Amino acid sequence: MNYREKYEMWLKSPLIDLKTKQELLALEGNEKEIEDRFYKDLEFGTGGLRGVIGAGSNRMNQYTVAKATQGLANYICKKGEKAKEKGVVIAYDSRRKSPDFALVAALVLCANGIRTYLYSELQPTPILSFSVRDLGATAGIVITASHNPPEYNGYKVYWSDGGQVPPHLDNEIISEVNQVKNFEDIKNMTEGQALDQGLLRYIGEEVVDRYVERVKSLCINKDLVQKEGMELKVIYTPIHGSGNKPVRRVLKELGFEKVSVVPEQEMPDPDFSTVSYPNPEEKEVFDLAIKLAKEKGADLIIGTDPDCDRVGVVVKNRQGEYITLTGNQTGALLVHYCLSALKSMDKLPENGCIVKTIVTSEMGRKIADSFGIATINTLTGFKFIGEKIKEFEETGSHTFILGYEESYGYLAGSFVRDKDAVIASMLICEMAAYYQSRGMTLYEGLLSLWKEYGYYKESLKSVQMYGKEGMEKIRVLMDNLRNSRLKEIGGFPVARIEDYLRSTAYDMESGNNEKIALPVSNVLKYIFKEGSWFCIRPSGTEPKVKLYFSAVGSSQQEADEKNNALMDAVSAMLF
Numbered sequence: 001m002n003y004r005e006k007y008e009m010w011l012k013s014p015l016i017d018l019k020t021k022q023e024l025l026a027l028e029g030n031e032k033e034i035e036d037r038f039y040k041d042l043e044f045g046t047g048g049l050r051g052v053i054g055a056g057s058n059r060m061n062q063y064t065v066a067k068a069t070q071g072l073a074n075y076i077c078k079k080g081e082k083a084k085e086k087g088v089v090i091a092y093d094s095r096r097k098s099p100d101f102a103l104v105a106a107l108v109l110c111a112n113g114i115r116t117y118l119y120s121e122l123q124p125t126p127i128l129s130f131s132v133r134d135l136g137a138t139a140g141i142v143i144t145a146s147h148n149p150p151e152y153n154g155y156k157v158y159w160s161d162g163g164q165v166p167p168h169l170d171n172e173i174i175s176e177v178n179q180v181k182n183f184e185d186i187k188n189m190t191e192g193q194a195l196d197q198g199l200l201r202y203i204g205e206e207v208v209d210r211y212v213e214r215v216k217s218l219c220i221n222k223d224l225v226q227k228e229g230m231e232l233k234v235i236y237t238p239i240h241g242s243g244n245k246p247v248r249r250v251l252k253e254l255g256f257e258k259v260s261v262v263p264e265q266e267m268p269d270p271d272f273s274t275v276s277y278p279n280p281e282e283k284e285v286f287d288l289a290i291k292l293a294k295e296k297g298a299d300l301i302i303g304t305d306p307d308c309d310r311v312g313v314v315v316k317n318r319q320g321e322y323i324t325l326t327g328n329q330t331g332a333l334l335v336h337y338c339l340s341a342l343k344s345m346d347k348l349p350e351n352g353c354i355v356k357t358i359v360t361s362e363m364g365r366k367i368a369d370s371f372g373i374a375t376i377n378t379l380t381g382f383k384f385i386g387e388k389i390k391e392f393e394e395t396g397s398h399t400f401i402l403g404y405e406e407s408y409g410y411l412a413g414s415f416v417r418d419k420d421a422v423i424a425s426m427l428i429c430e431m432a433a434y435y436q437s438r439g440m441t442l443y444e445g446l447l448s449l450w451k452e453y454g455y456y457k458e459s460l461k462s463v464q465m466y467g468k469e470g471m472e473k474i475r476v477l478m479d480n481l482r483n484s485r486l487k488e489i490g491g492f493p494v495a496r497i498e499d500y501l502r503s504t505a506y507d508m509e510s511g512n513n514e515k516i517a518l519p520v521s522n523v524l525k526y527i528f529k530e531g532s533w534f535c536i537r538p539s540g541t542e543p544k545v546k547l548y549f550s551a552v553g554s555s556q557q558e559a560d561e562k563n564n565a566l567m568d569a570v571s572a573m574l575f
């Protein structure tokens with residue numbers, strides 16, 4: 001069926017509502033838009049769904065959500081009555097139609113005889129992860145597009161361990177979703193029917209209360225927090241998202257008395273009206289927070305993204321200016337603080353382990369090495385860090401201490417299996433209190449780590465390639481690069497090429513291939529002789545390619561210059 005036939009099918013189907021049909025009819029005369037909306041079905045990939053909200057098979061709407069949920073329901077039903085009885089937990093953030101999509105998913109599940117637990121107000125993604133484990137559910141769904149622009153929404157699936165669906169299950173679920181061909185295949189019932197039959201239950205505050213207590217238990221040095229926390233001046237922004245209540249509650253209950261929220265960004269707002277892009281990786285989202293920080297003389301600024309799984313940090317430098325930290329810098333600070341604090345309290349486990357992704361700075365590894373603590377790399381995506389926690393519990397090989405990724409995601413503890421900005425915000429404030437007790441800012445703490453472990457500079461470049469043509473361009477680019485086996489890039493001699501699609505690492509000097517013991521992924525990483533590296537991978541959720549760069553120098557200036565030179569050389573070669 002071509003895109004025109006699918007378009008006509010939606011218009012003629014008695015199962016498509018009038019408002020959706022009117023939206024589609026208004027597209028007549030715009031053939032390119034019709035094609036983009038119908039040339040494919042919105043793909044249910046390894047992370048679930050993510051796309052622009054609107055009518056059409058290649059958009060996020062009640063029908064694509066229902067289709068995905070029917071596929072998930074079919075998979076759960078095949079697992080038996082016990083899996084159906086354990087049920088599914090659903091949460092959602094502040095995005096457009098998030099509550100509607102959450103209810104659509106809940107009612108499809110209930111119509112398939114699957115018990116469903118639904119939050120009655122927006123909640124962070126990490127609380128969904130916790131809730132799946134806490135309630136002993138079979139699976140979880142969160143309606144969010146994380147930090148994407150306002151026109152996006154998404155649908156992520158979690159499994160019984162609280163982590164995103166792992167590779168050995170996601171293909172089976174994807175297969176079930178793809179087998180749902182017709183709207184007639186999707187079961188449904190009303191909210192009243194679901195409640196009357198005891199299939200739908202709304203979740204009360206008791207689950208969130210248990211989560212908050214577990215988060216507070218991760219505070220390493222409560223005496224320090226109680227002593228210094230009341231004086232630490234913190235500005236917090238939830239960037240119109242779901243972090244407002246849990247982040248402020250945890251900080252207040254631990255003793256951080258001087259936490260001020262950015263009033264213009266406090267309330268949920270699906271338009272994210274004060275920012276162009278609700279991403280704590282972007283400096284501009286902190287403009288209002290920095291203005292408030294200057295008024296109050298704040299020591300620290302933290303900001304969480306709409307579903308509160310990522311956190312950005314802004315700190316003062318020696319001149320009193322507010323400087324945004326990168327995810328790698330915050331990660332290195334957290335590694336050093338957590339390990340040093342645990343060691344000082346004689347709580348550092350001998351088999352402790354830091355887990356990070358392959359595109360995250362190696363500075364954290366160098367810090368961990370100095371404490372005799374192992375560091376393990378995973379593929380990009382926090383679900384792989386969650387899998388490692390499960391593996392450690394099953395084998396006893398390591399004790400998980402901290403997991404993090406360059407894209408502002410951090411996790412301590414094992415009761416959540418995804419990045420958690422509530423936990424991270426608490427630890428960042430504790431860490432700032434520690435440096436305050438030493439008469440230092442967090443920025444001065446970073447300078448001291450650079451001096452001890454070397455100067456690291458990382459950067460990220462994303463190249464958007466829109467629509468059907470863009471996806472093909474990305475495929476050709478990766479194929480050409482993969483088959484080139486480059487010996488040098490911009491004067492940087494290549495020492496090692498890691499190809500995660502072919503699961504091999506090629507040593508340029510010896511000519512030997514090594515096996516990469518990680519899941520297959522369309523990623524290439526080039527490691528240069530002097531220690532710098534760059535990595536390229538297509539985004540798993542958007543039509544764009546991401547390039548990661550890292551350089552190490554004997555000074556901040558040298559690291560910056562090497563990083564810029566590497567970025568320029570790679571960009572000139574590829575684009």
